[in-house]
Amino acid sequence: MIRTSRNILLSTAALMALTACDPAVMNSPDNTRRNTQQGALIGAGVGALAGVIAGNDAEERRNNAIVGAAIGAGAGALIGNELDKQEAALRQQMANDDVIIRNTGDRLIVTLPQDILFATDSTSVSPVLQGDLAALSNNLLQYPNSTVQVVGHTDNVGDAGYNFDLSQRRAQAVAGILISNGVSSGRIQTIGRGEDAPIASNLTPEGRAQNRRVEIVILPTT
Numbered sequence: 001m002i003r004t005s006r007n008i009l010l011s012t013a014a015l016m017a018l019t020a021c022d023p024a025v026m027n028s029p030d031n032t033r034r035n036t037q038q039g040a041l042i043g044a045g046v047g048a049l050a051g052v053i054a055g056n057d058a059e060e061r062r063n064n065a066i067v068g069a070a071i072g073a074g075a076g077a078l079i080g081n082e083l084d085k086q087e088a089a090l091r092q093q094m095a096n097d098d099v100i101i102r103n104t105g106d107r108l109i110v111t112l113p114q115d116i117l118f119a120t121d122s123t124s125v126s127p128v129l130q131g132d133l134a135a136l137s138n139n140l141l142q143y144p145n146s147t148v149q150v151v152g153h154t155d156n157v158g159d160a161g162y163n164f165d166l167s168q169r170r171a172q173a174v175a176g177i178l179i180s181n182g183v184s185s186g187r188i189q190t191i192g193r194g195e196d197a198p199i200a201s202n203l204t205p206e207g208r209a210q211n212r213r214v215e216i217v218i219l220p221t222t
Contacts, residue, residue, distance in 0.1 A: 079220045080105055086143045086218070093135040096128070107219050110136060114154075114170065114212035123169045125177055133174065136216065137181030148188045149217040150175040155208035156195040168192025174214050 087103045090110070094101070100111040117129050125133065140148065152167030152174075171190040179185050200207035 079222070082143065082145070082220060083108060086139065089142065090136065090139045093139055094132045095135070096132050099129075099132055107217055110216040110218070112174070112214045112216070113209070114214060115209055117174070117214060118170060121166075123166070123173045125173055130177065133177045134181050137178050137183050140178065140183050140187070140218070143218075144187075145222045146187070146218050146220050148178070148183070149191055149215075149219065150178070150188060151191045151193055151215045151217060153193050153197055153211060153213050153215065154195050155198070155211040156202045157208065160195060164192055164194030164196075166192075167194045170214055174216070178216075 083103055083105070087101060087108055090101055090108070096116070098113050098116055100109075102109045102111070112129060112132075117126055118124065119126070140146070150171045152169075152171035154163040154167050156163070168190065169192075171192055175185075175188050175190045178188060195202075195211070198207075198211045199213075200210040202208050202211060
C-alpha cells in the first residue's frame with residue numbers, strides 16, 4: 001500500500017513537471033496556464049530538494065524527494081494559478097499603458113516609471129497615477145494572500161547617497177497610497193535601492209528613464 005501511494009505521488013509529480021517543462025505547451029500562444037505550470041515545476045523542485053535534505057539515508061531521501069516533489073508541485077501550481085488570475089484582473093483594472101506588469105510564475109512585479117509617477121526631485125505622487133494605485137490597492141484587497149515590497153530605484157545622475165534617500169522616500173510615498181486605500185501596512189515593506197539595480201544602461205537618456213522607477217513586488221504567502 002505504501003509503495004503504491006509512493007508510485008502515485010511520483011507519477012503525479014513527474015506528470016506535472018513534464019507538462020511544465022514541455023516548450024510546446026509552455027510557449028503556445030493559446031496557453032493561459034503558463035505560470036500555473038511554471039509554478040508546479042518550481043514547487044516540485046523545491047519540494048524534492050527539501051525532501052532530500054530531510055532524509056537520513058539514501059532510501060529515505062529518495063522517498064522524501066518523491067513526496068516532496070508531489071506536494072511541492074501541487075502547491076506551486078496553486079500559486080501559479082492564483083497569480084495568473086490576479087495578473088489578468090490587474091491588467092483589466094489598471095488604465096495606464098506605461099505601467100508594466102510582469103508575472104514570473106512565483107510573483108507579480110508592477111513597474112511604475114518615475115517620470116510619470118513623480119515630478120523631478122519630488123516625492124509627491126502624480127495625480128496621473130493615483131487612479132492606477134487605487135486599482136492596484138483594490139486588487140491587493142481581492143487577493144489578500146501575499147506580501148508586498150515597494151522598491152524605489154533611480155538612475156546614477158547625482159550623488160549616490162542622495163539618490164538612495166530619494167528612492168526610499170519615493171517607495172514610502174507609493175506605499176502610503178496603497179495603505180490609504182485600505183491595504184494593511186503589515187503586508188508592505190518599503191525598500192530604497194537608489195542607483196544599485198539598473199535594468200538598462202545609464203549612458204543614454206532612454207536607459208536612465210527606465211532605471212528611474214518604483215517596482216511593486218507581490219509575493220504569494222500560500
